[in-house]
Amino acid sequence: MNWTWFHRFGSPPYFYRVAGKMIPWFAWLAAITAVAGLVGGLGLAPADYQQGEGYRIIFVHVPAAVLSTMAYSVMAVAAGVGLIWRMNVAHAVAASCAAVGAWFTLVALATGSLWGRPMWGTYWAWDPRLTSELVLLFLYLGYMGLRGAIDDTARADRASAVLALVGVINLPIIHYSVDWWNSLHQGHTVLKFGKASMPPSMLVPLLLMMLAFSFYFAAILLVRARGEVLRRERNARWISEAIGA
Amino acid sequence: MSNATPTAVSSARAGWLLVQRDLRLGLRRPGEWLQPLVFFLVVTTLFPLATDPQMSRLRDIAPGALWVAALLSSLLALELLFREDGQDGSLEQLAVSGLPLSWLLLAKTCVHWLMTGLPLVLAAPLVATALGAPYAAIPGILAALLLGSVALSLIGAVGAGLTLGLRRGGVLLALLVLPLAVPVLIFGARATALAIALEPMAAPMYLLGAIVVLSATLAPLAAAAAVRISLE
Amino acid sequence: MMHWLNMGGYWMFVWPSYVLTFLAVVLNVYLARRSLQVAKTEARRRAQAQGSGS
Numbered sequence: 324m325n326w327t328w329f330h331r332f333g334s335p336p337y338f339y340r341v342a343g344k345m346i347p348w349f350a351w352l353a354a355i356t357a358v359a360g361l362v363g364g365l366g367l368a369p370a371d372y373q374q375g376e377g378y379r380i381i382f383v384h385v386p387a388a389v390l391s392t393m394a395y396s397v398m399a400v401a402a403g404v405g406l407i408w409r410m411n412v413a414h415a416v417a418a419s420c421a422a423v424g425a426w427f428t429l430v431a432l433a434t435g436s437l438w439g440r441p442m443w444g445t446y447w448a449w450d451p452r453l454t455s456e457l458v459l460l461f462l463y464l465g466y467m468g469l470r471g472a473i474d475d476t477a478r479a480d481r482a483s484a485v486l487a488l489v490g491v492i493n494l495p496i497i498h499y500s501v502d503w504w505n506s507l508h509q510g511h512t513v514l515k516f517g518k519a520s521m522p523p524s525m526l527v528p529l530l531l532m533m534l535a536f537s538f539y540f541a542a543i544l545l546v547r548a549r550g551e552v553l554r555r556e557r558n559a560r561w562i563s564e565a566i567g568a
Numbered sequence: 569m570s571n572a573t574p575t576a577v578s579s580a581r582a583g584w585l586l587v588q589r590d591l592r593l594g595l596r597r598p599g600e601w602l603q604p605l606v607f608f609l610v611v612t613t614l615f616p617l618a619t620d621p622q623m624s625r626l627r628d629i630a631p632g633a634l635w636v637a638a639l640l641s642s643l644l645a646l647e648l649l650f651r652e653d654g655q656d657g658s659l660e661q662l663a664v665s666g667l668p669l670s671w672l673l674l675a676k677t678c679v680h681w682l683m684t685g686l687p688l689v690l691a692a693p694l695v696a697t698a699l700g701a702p703y704a705a706i707p708g709i710l711a712a713l714l715l716g717s718v719a720l721s722l723i724g725a726v727g728a729g730l731t732l733g734l735r736r737g738g739v740l741l742a743l744l745v746l747p748l749a750v751p752v753l754i755f756g757a758r759a760t761a762l763a764i765a766l767e768p769m770a771a772p773m774y775l776l777g778a779i780v781v782l783s784a785t786l787a788p789l790a791a792a793a794a795v796r797i798s799l800e
Numbered sequence: 801m802m803h804w805l806n807m808g809g810y811w812m813f814v815w816p817s818y819v820l821t822f823l824a825v826v827l828n829v830y831l832a833r834r835s836l837q838v839a840k841t842e843a844r845r846r847a848q849a850q851g852s853g854s
Contacts, residue, residue: 376808550839
């Protein structure tokens, strides 16, 4: 296994340059898959036999929820790398995840609630997925709160990295406990979308939208991470060349 | 001989010494350590006042009231965990002592639980009875709170380490710790509800036990990392 | 077209979901670009200050 790519990405100037080149690619991929997914989801996919047209919220709700958990995992992995190898670029990536993740957690909550109104007759039910998503939002807010409370960037990076790692270990436990709790109080509200029961005409647009959101996340993440790298490398000589000052 | 300092102690001995020191210090200031207990009693008193004092109704909210109050009061107590030692520099001494910091922090957390968690557990029968729980439910409630409060102290130690020395630490500490405590709350309240209904409570107790084991192994490591970062 | 916009009577829930998601997507693009822009301006200012100082 060749690890030079890993070390090269750890070098801020290299990361800054390569990230800048990768952003348009991710953005275009996101746009193309999103258009395909939207055409498939809003146009070609048939109405659900139980939920009619209302189920089409799935094409934004599920990708947003996937993005929100993916952002937390990326944040934790980057935080771990930053903590272990003392890699500033990794910390910059971790710092960039939280805000995007928190926004899309909010989107998942809002769209889930909009979906709930026609399906459950209420905007909010203590559905296990919505509840886990809500706890995830609190985890993000805690992470951002800790970062905001520490002035020194290096210390903020390392402290929030510990929190992200603790959080990522807790996340599956929280998911499990919330599922368990919900099963006791007989969730008639649970939305069931088994993978097997979903016809390809619905599944393909859903997967396309999930891909689109992932590419979108990658693009946004790199934009933010470039900014964070600049903030962390303030006095380095490469910066004046990179920004052309 | 040259590489060992004359006063070198084993980790086990150091832990024991730390337990003795913290206990002695704590017993000297009972007011500070009893405040979380008083808080617990006051909060649980508020529930009947805010809802319906009929015993049959109270019995339904008793598990929730007990656990939310226990969670909040353990949160309140967390500020005492590292604050004093952080301010007077003894925590720094522990960090540079060469002994495993996670082990020392585990010892500190144990004392902290003895002084703030255990009183809460011991007061629980009183509170539970006042909230309409039958006497037969008391052992179950005690067992659930015993496990739960240990887990809360361990998880809280990480948050206390992270917010050590921060100006607006209090609210932030709550924001950090409460989401992480959700599983403890769910399993603990469920075990208590089963105990009050006089039904077998093995399932949530096993899960609670698993959380205690997991947090006892991982939380001290995370807390040690957090304290080291905060002391930098 | 109207039939499609009506979403089988669910338009009140489907379209707000899509609009909301779209707004969040745009907002995050804006926030990310602004954050990078601020960092660049700051770095440029710093570089000039250093250049004139030495």
